[in-house]
Amino acid sequence: MKILVCISNVPDTTTKIAFTPDGKALNKTGVQFIINPYDEWYALVRALELKEASGAGAVTLIHVGPAENDAIIRKGLAIGADDAVRIDADPADAYFVAEQVAAYAKDKAYDLILTGKETIETNSSLVGGMLAEMLNLPFVSLASKLDVAGNVATVENDVDGGTAVLEVQLPAVISCQKGMAEARIPNMRGIMAARTKPLAVVAVTNPSILTSVESFTPAEGRKAVKMIDPNNMDELVSLLHNEAKVI
Amino acid sequence: MSVLVFTESSKGKIRKSSLEAVNYAANIASMIGGTVTAVIDGATDAGILGDLGKAGAKKVLTVSDDKLKNGNPRGWAMTLDQVAKAENSTVVVFSHDLMGRAIAPRLSARMKAGVVAGAVENPVMNGTKLTVRKTVFSGKATAVYAIHSDKKIITLLPNSFPVKLGDGTAEISAFKADLSSLEMKVTVKEIKADSNTTVALPEADLVVSAGRGMKDPKNWGIIEDLANALGAATACSRPIADMNWRPHHEHVGQTGITVRPNLYIAIGISGAIQHLAGVSGSKTIVVINTDKEAPFFKAADYGVIGDAFEVVPRLTEAVKKFKAAHH
Numbered sequence A: 001m002k003i004l005v006c007i008s009n010v011p012d013t014t015t016k017i018a019f020t021p022d023g024k025a026l027n028k029t030g031v032q033f034i035i036n037p038y039d040e041w042y043a044l045v046r047a048l049e050l051k052e053a054s055g056a057g058a059v060t061l062i063h064v065g066p067a068e069n070d071a072i073i074r075k076g077l078a079i080g081a082d083d084a085v086r087i088d089a090d091p092a093d094a095y096f097v098a099e100q101v102a103a104y105a106k107d108k109a110y111d112l113i114l115t116g117k118e119t120i121e122t123n124s125s126l127v128g129g130m131l132a133e134m135l136n137l138p139f140v141s142l143a144s145k146l147d148v149a150g151n152v153a154t155v156e157n158d159v160d161g162g163t164a165v166l167e168v169q170l171p172a173v174i175s176c177q178k179g180m181a182e183a184r185i186p187n188m189r190g191i192m193a194a195r196t197k198p199l200a201v202v203a204v205t206n207p208s209i210l211t212s213v214e215s216f217t218p219a220e221g222r223k224a225v226k227m228i229d230p231n232n233m234d235e236l237v238s239l240l241h242n243e244a245k246v247i
Numbered sequence B: 001m002s003v004l005v006f007t008e009s010s011k012g013k014i015r016k017s018s019l020e021a022v023n024y025a026a027n028i029a030s031m032i033g034g035t036v037t038a039v040i041d042g043a044t045d046a047g048i049l050g051d052l053g054k055a056g057a058k059k060v061l062t063v064s065d066d067k068l069k070n071g072n073p074r075g076w077a078m079t080l081d082q083v084a085k086a087e088n089s090t091v092v093v094f095s096h097d098l099m100g101r102a103i104a105p106r107l108s109a110r111m112k113a114g115v116v117a118g119a120v121e122n123p124v125m126n127g128t129k130l131t132v133r134k135t136v137f138s139g140k141a142t143a144v145y146a147i148h149s150d151k152k153i154i155t156l157l158p159n160s161f162p163v164k165l166g167d168g169t170a171e172i173s174a175f176k177a178d179l180s181s182l183e184m185k186v187t188v189k190e191i192k193a194d195s196n197t198t199v200a201l202p203e204a205d206l207v208v209s210a211g212r213g214m215k216d217p218k219n220w221g222i223i224e225d226l227a228n229a230l231g232a233a234t235a236c237s238r239p240i241a242d243m244n245w246r247p248h249h250e251h252v253g254q255t256g257i258t259v260r261p262n263l264y265i266a267i268g269i270s271g272a273i274q275h276l277a278g279v280s281g282s283k284t285i286v287v288i289n290t291d292k293e294a295p296f297f298k299a300a301d302y303g304v305i306g307d308a309f310e311v312v313p314r315l316t317e318a319v320k321k322f323k324a325a326h327h
Ligand SMILES: Cc1cc2nc3c(=O)[nH]c(=O)nc-3n(C[C@H](O)[C@H](O)[C@H](O)COP(=O)(O)OP(=O)(O)OC[C@H]3O[C@@H](n4cnc5c(N)ncnc54)[C@H](O)[C@@H]3O)c2cc1C
Pocket: A013, A037, B210, B211, B212, B213, B214, B236, B237, B238, B239, B240, B251, B252, B253, B254, B255, B256, B267, B268, B269, B270, B271, B272, B273, B274, B275, B278, B288, B289, B290, B291, B294, B306, B307, B308, B309
């Protein structure tokens, strides 16, 4: 089984987000970058499990980003991916990423292409569906379970009011979320092996720039908290009604 | 020129998130000098389509096709592409809900449309450039995006605006989509319904959420009682879902669901940065915690230092008393 896993580079989840003085970019000083949690914990680990279960094939990582992001690619290799591809560009948006990944993947006959549910940076949830359309493949969004038997994947995903159980003909694109696998921590052997695993750098091809960020603004803080006597819940209810006007 | 909006019904009503999207599309239409065309599944009860007109649609197109049964997103993207051509639409609006997130990226690739996913404000038009604000970094910031392409797609974050219904009416007609080239490669085997789906969490106005401070899944009765008294949805912190004390779809935060209700009540949740990332867009936050140093108090509007097992039943009684007096 040949599986392509799309990984993105995001600030660690505990990062206090700050921007450059012109408000146009993230202030990267002191920021630790990680593989987007959905891509690592769910997409990559599930891909490795499926490969191990099938006893054959390969898991390839793909990342669209500059050379400074190689550290997260090496981390993915240390967790167990066989090889990696970096498309050398600073992507404008999800369309840019999907277009580059599609151009790379179109003649490589992957059985599965996995993405995360969304990046914790853009919260867009777009790349997977775009990729599927560009490659003319079926797509399942927000999958929480993925099994493969022969040419058919059984996938569970969120639908209005519950969970759908789907049968999908491969090849397919799946966006992955919680439920699919348990996080793996790379061991020493994995980290050593990752240093020599192949990481190909591919030039960008005819990128489309459909959107751009004009400015970032940190979220506003709240005004000081009002403490309520734990014996006086009538007061809390009255504040929620009269002051906050939410009930 | 019309602004297209994809809409859905649920439990015999037009979804609230769809009405929000129609309102939003109407704002865009008035800005660019056009009207709103809402597209909906032909199986929708005709008696509720009027609400789309009240929300601002001038036209409602119903689409019936066997291939669209069970909400086939690929088929809907194909359909909306055809509707956009027929209606001469350059802007398409979705709610950033489950179907919106499944269809919008496919439609973007078909139309080569720039997308802003998860918009929280009305857009601004400057010549052919449209700018709109969305949340980024899981609620820790917002960004203004510009869409440069001719065709534009915006998905609206649920609960960003209150729904406004006026006295408008829409002309209703059927649209025949050509889905003959659509390959059916995904088959729905089963839909497992959630046990308590009275209120869908991402759309809920009121949310009661609890964490490890509850100590045992058996103790959730007082959380449910409060939620029922308020008519709220229930949610939980990540460890609670990880331990299977509560279903996974209740997990809010950076790696779970993002909510932005009018009221978020956090009970026995410490307020870790990853939890706050999913709830900080809430209009009012109430925190109930035994530990006065709990970080969540810094992100709260109202705080109660106390034991959940005493405070929550008291709050439930106070809510019931209030409801009885106001109805
Ligand atoms: C990459 C990453 C992603 C993550 N994503 C998420 C996410 O999406 N969502 C999420 O929630 N977490 C997430 N986490 C976990 C997060 O860091 C916290 O560990 C988690 O939110 C803590 O859950 P909690 O508040 O329920 O438990 P705790 O931190 O253990 O807090 C329990 C609280 O209950 C209080 N308490 C105890 N007894 C009582 C009582 N009787 N009455 C009232 N209060 C009481 C305590 O004072 C304490 O503040 C993530 C972590 C990482 C590393």
